[in-house]
Amino acid sequence: MYGRTRVDAALKASRPGEELLVKGWVRTVRVGKEVTFLSVNDGSCMAGLQVVVEPTLPNYQDVCRLGTGSAIAVRGTLRESPAAGQKYELAADELEIIGPADDSYPLQKKRHSFEYLRTITHLRPRTNTFGAVFRVRSSLAQAVHRFFAERGFLYVHTPIITANDCEGAGELFRVTTLDMAKPPLAAGEVDYSGDFFAQATGLTVSGQLEGELFAQAFSDIYTFGPTFRAENSNTARHAAEFWMIEPEMAFADLMADAALAEDFLRFLCRHVLDNCGEDMAFFNEQIDKGLLERVRAVADSSFAVMEYTEAITHLKKAKVPFAFPVEWGLDLQSEHERYITEKVVGGPVFLVNYPRDIKAFYMRQNDDGKTVAAMDLLVPKVGEIIGGSQREERLDLLLERMAETGINEEGLWWYLDSRRWGSCPHAGFGLGFERLLMYLTGMENIRDVIPFPRTPRHAEF
RNA sequence: UCCCCAAUAGCUCAGUCGGUAGAGCGGGUGGCUGUUAACCACCAUGUCCCUGGUUCGAGUCCGGGUUGGGGAGCCA
Numbered sequence: 001m002y003g004r005t006r007v008d009a010a011l012k013a014s015r016p017g018e019e020l021l022v023k024g025w026v027r028t029v030r031v032g033k034e035v036t037f038l039s040v041n042d043g044s045c046m047a048g049l050q051v052v053v054e055p056t057l058p059n060y061q062d063v064c065r066l067g068t069g070s071a072i073a074v075r076g077t078l079r080e081s082p083a084a085g086q087k088y089e090l091a092a093d094e095l096e097i098i099g100p101a102d103d104s105y106p107l108q109k110k111r112h113s114f115e116y117l118r119t120i121t122h123l124r125p126r127t128n129t130f131g132a133v134f135r136v137r138s139s140l141a142q143a144v145h146r147f148f149a150e151r152g153f154l155y156v157h158t159p160i161i162t163a164n165d166c167e168g169a170g171e172l173f174r175v176t177t178l179d180m181a182k183p184p185l186a187a188g189e190v191d192y193s194g195d196f197f198a199q200a201t202g203l204t205v206s207g208q209l210e211g212e213l214f215a216q217a218f219s220d221i222y223t224f225g226p227t228f229r230a231e232n233s234n235t236a237r238h239a240a241e242f243w244m245i246e247p248e249m250a251f252a253d254l255m256a257d258a259a260l261a262e263d264f265l266r267f268l269c270r271h272v273l274d275n276c277g278e279d280m281a282f283f284n285e286q287i288d289k290g291l292l293e294r295v296r297a298v299a300d301s302s303f304a305v306m307e308y309t310e311a312i313t314h315l316k317k318a319k320v321p322f323a324f325p326v327e328w329g330l331d332l333q334s335e336h337e338r339y340i341t342e343k344v345v346g347g348p349v350f351l352v353n354y355p356r357d358i359k360a361f362y363m364r365q366n367d368d369g370k371t372v373a374a375m376d377l378l379v380p381k382v383g384e385i386i387g388g389s390q391r392e393e394r395l396d397l398l399l400e401r402m403a404e405t406g407i408n409e410e411g412l413w414w415y416l417d418s419r420r421w422g423s424c425p426h427a428g429f430g431l432g433f434e435r436l437l438m439y440l441t442g443m444e445n446i447r448d449v450i451p452f453p454r455t456p457r458h459a460e461f
Numbered sequence: 462u463c464c465c466c467a468a469u470a471g472c473u474c475a476g477u478c479g480g481u482a483g484a485g486c487g488g489g490u491g492g493c494u495g496u497u498a499a500c501c502a503c504c505a506u507g508u509c510c511c512u513g514g515u516u517c518g519a520g521u522c523c524g525g526g527u528u529g530g531g532g533a534g535c536c537a
Contacts, residue, residue: 083496112472334533433537
C-alpha cells in the first residue's frame with residue numbers, strides 16, 4: 001500500500017502513472033454525464049489537484065452531488081492532463097466522501113470580501129488568499145529563526161506575564177485572580193497583596209528589558225513571541241495581540257543595530273521571493289500589483305541613513321501641505337515619515353538620532369545633549385516598520401532619565417543591576433511580525449494576516 | 462478616542478425625482494459539455510440594519526442607535 005500524498009508533492013514530485021492516495025477539501029465540482037471534474041485542495045499549496053471521475057465509479061451519483069467544502073479521499077492514478085489548465089490530474093479509481101458539506105457552507109466558489117470572511121474567521125483559511133497568507137506567515141516565522149540561528153543569536157523566551165510595563169509602551173491587560181465583583185481595597189485602591197502574584201501584573205507589552213539582560217550574558221539574543229497592548233486603537237495596523245521580534249546585541253552601537261536591521265529585512269524579502277513563489281505571485285496578481293517589484297527592490301537595495309535633524313529640514317522645505325506641524329523637537333507623523341521615504345529618499349531609510357524628549361528613557365543619550373541614539377526604519381507605502389536604539393549603558397545617565405520621565409526605579413531594580421556590573425554598550429530593535437507580513441504580502445489589514453485577530457470588542461474564535 | 466463613509470436576496474452589488482424590489486454569482490430543475498470560479502434555459506429566495514420622525518406615500522429625506530469600513534491619534 002501507499003501513504004497519503006500531499007497535493008504539492010503530487011503536482012511537483014510525482015511521476016505520471018504513479019498510484020496515489022490524496023485527501024483534501026473540494027473547491028469546485030463540474031458535473032457531466034460522461035465525466036466529472038473536482039478540484040481538491042489540502043492547503044499544501046495554492047494549486048488544487050484536478051480529480052477526474054468517470055461514471056463507472058460505484059458512488060458516481062453521490063460524487064456528482066458533492067458540495068464545495070466537502071472532505072474527500074481519492075485513490076487513483078496520476079496522469080498527464082489532455083486538456084489545458086493543468087499539467088497533471090488524478091484519475092479516480094476510488095473516492096471516499098469523508099465529510100460532506102451541504103449548500104449552507106458559507107464559502108462559495110467566488111470572490112468574497114475580506115469583511116465578510118472576517119465574520120467566518122474559522123473557515124477563511126480554506127480560501128486561496130488566506131491559504132497563501134498563512135503559508136507565508138509560517139514560512140516567514142521559520143526564516144526569522146534561521147536568520148538569527150545562522151548568526152549565533154540565542155533565542156530567549158521572555159515572560160508573557162509581567163509586573164513591569166516596560167517603557168509605558170502601551171496599556172497593560174490586567175492579569176489577576178482577584179474577584180472582579182468585589183476586589184479587596186486598601187486606601188481606595190485595589191489591594192493586590194492577596195492576588196496570585198501578590199502584586200499587580202499584566203500581559204507583556206515588550207520583552208526588551210528582559211532581552212537586554214540576556215544580551216549581557218549571551219552577547220546576541222532575540223525574542224519572537226506574542227505581545228499585548230490594551231490600547232483602544234481602531235486601525236488597520238493595530239491589534240491587541242500581535243507577535244514581535246526583538247533582537248538585542250551586546251558590544252554594538254546604533255550603526256551596528258541598523259546594519260542588522262537592514263540584513264534582516266533584506267534576508268526576509270529574499271526568503272519569500274525564493275521560497276513562497278506561488279503565493280507571492282498570487283499576491284502580486286490579486287492583492288497588490290506592484291508587490292514583487294517592491295520586495296525585489298528592497299531585497300537588492302542598500303538602505304539610506306538620515307539624521308532626524310536633516311529630515312526636519314527636508315520637511316520644512318516640502319511643497320506639500322502637512323496636517324501636522326513640522327518643528328525640531330516634535331515627533332514625526334505618518335504623513336511625514338511617508339514623505340521622507342517615498343518622496344525624498346524613494347526607498348528604505350533609517351532615520352537616526354531623534355530628540356531625546358520624544359523617545360523612551362532607556363535610549364542612549366548622544367554627546368550633543370539634545371538627541372538620543374534611536375533609529376526608525378521607514379519604508380515606502382507603510383512608513384515605520386522597525387524601531388530601535390542603542391541603550392543607555394551608563395547608570396548615572398540612565399537614572400537621570402528615569403527621574404526626568406517619571407519611571408519608578410524600584411520596579412526596575414533588576415534592570416538597573418545590569419548597569420552596575422559589567423555594563424556594556426548594546427543595541428536592539430523591535431519589529432512587528434504582522435506589519436512585516438502586511439508589507440511582504442500587500443495585505444492591507446492586520447486582521448487579515450493574523451489567524452485569529454484580537455482587536456477592541458473582538459475576541460471571538 | 463476623534464473625523465468621514467457605508468448597511469438592500471446566501472454572497473457581490475444596482476435601485477433615477479420619495480410612488481411599495483432588481484442583476485450577477487450561489488441554490489433547485491432540465492439540457493449540453495475533457496471541464497477550468499464551464500456553458501444554455503427555466504424556477505425559488507427579501508425584517509431594504511434597528512428605532513423615532515417628516516409625508517397621502519420612505520429602500521430613498523431628517524434625528525438617535527447598532528454594526529462594518531476608511532482615515533487620524535496612540536504605536537509595532
